[in-house]
Amino acid sequence: MRVVVQDAPFDFGREAESFAKAQTNMGAVVTFTGIVRDSAKGDMAVMEIEHYPGMTQKALEKIASEAMERWELGDALVIHRYGRLHRDEMIMMVATAARHRVAAFEAAEFLMDYLKSRAPFWKKEIGADGADWVAAREEDDDALSRW
């Protein structure tokens, strides 16, 4: 299990490849990558991601540990950036490895559902005429009830 919180970009292809290659006898690897989209207004210049330095790493490790246990994963990876990001830049990724596909998919979705509304990150869209904090979506909170 590896959890990384950083402002620097990460190399998705290299991370995905080395995660998959490091597995032994795992039949299924799933990755999810979150990418900066434009704001609903369509004028976003930059996204600023704030986080809670003392808490973030611990919170992500707790979520990843829970996934490891619930699905008997071979491995799990979480990388999440903070700071200023531009459109189409990668914000974060998760990867899961399991013997069968259902476990790998479920664990990746579980990680994403928890990262969305239980990891201390806040996104601000900075556009031509001002900045807006991204509001949490009610369905993201509802998604947790699945687990």
Added chain:
Amino acid sequence: MRVVVQDAPFDFGREAESFAKAQTNMGAVVTFTGIVRDSAKGDMAVMEIEHYPGMTQKALEKIASEAMERWELGDALVIHRYGRLHRDEMIMMVATAARHRVAAFEAAEFLMDYLKSRAPFWKKEIGADGADWVAAREEDDDALSRW
């Protein structure tokens, strides 16, 4: 949309990276990679994947097209190998890109469920004392009823 059927290995990291990088304003990219596991007996030397050359490409394209339509994907990728593979080698991958994570996950699961039991591939495990065709699992057929 890209569908590739080949005997040669593919470069998962490079494929995943270039798939994700080619997207515009898609917030979510999911990949799935299928990897050769040992047989239940634990003596597998090699896995032989047979396919139906005339039909495979068309069948995969049909499945991928249906995913593209059902989830309004930005893009979809399917790579599937045939021939002789060793343990921990990658058999296949899919990738999906969508605006939101739920669509990207669902479309990738849909692709996998259909590839499992509707794409003309047959796996044979060749071990120390003989060879066995991998039996289709009933739950893989049941999985289709979800869609």
Added chain:
Amino acid sequence: MMDVLYFAWVRERIGVPKERIETGAATVADLVEELKAREERYEVAFSDLSALRVAVDQELSDFDAPLDGAREVAFFPPMTGG
């Protein structure tokens, strides 16, 4: 004339991957009966149709599908892709 293809253990039991046959079978099921009547290896391979799948002209199909105009029929076990 019609191409009949066999894959995986169906191919192994019948002993050839492909053969060209002359047939007037109206449906896939009729073709199966014709083949079973030929030789024992066909009878063995087609003994349990629930364990088999069929494609007509490279599209997944059913055993009661008509064969008029079909140029290629393939028999194989349930697929195991992915």
Added chain:
Amino acid sequence: MMDVLYFAWVRERIGVPKERIETGAATVADLVEELKAREERYEVAFSDLSALRVAVDQELSDFDAPLDGAREVAFFPPMTGG
């Protein structure tokens, strides 16, 4: 003494990311009442608690959680990770 941290728009409304305060508040809710009584900017920031989340010593918590022994309390809007 206790560190109180604010993130995202809570930080912007209160005007500082962090402050060290002397408090005898028994629960998070008591602390909120104490802060609201201080100045209007706190009253504005804490006007709708349903729009806020709280962490006590870097663990997600509730507004009725006790504060005995707590060294750090953080207030912030619902998180938007991923």
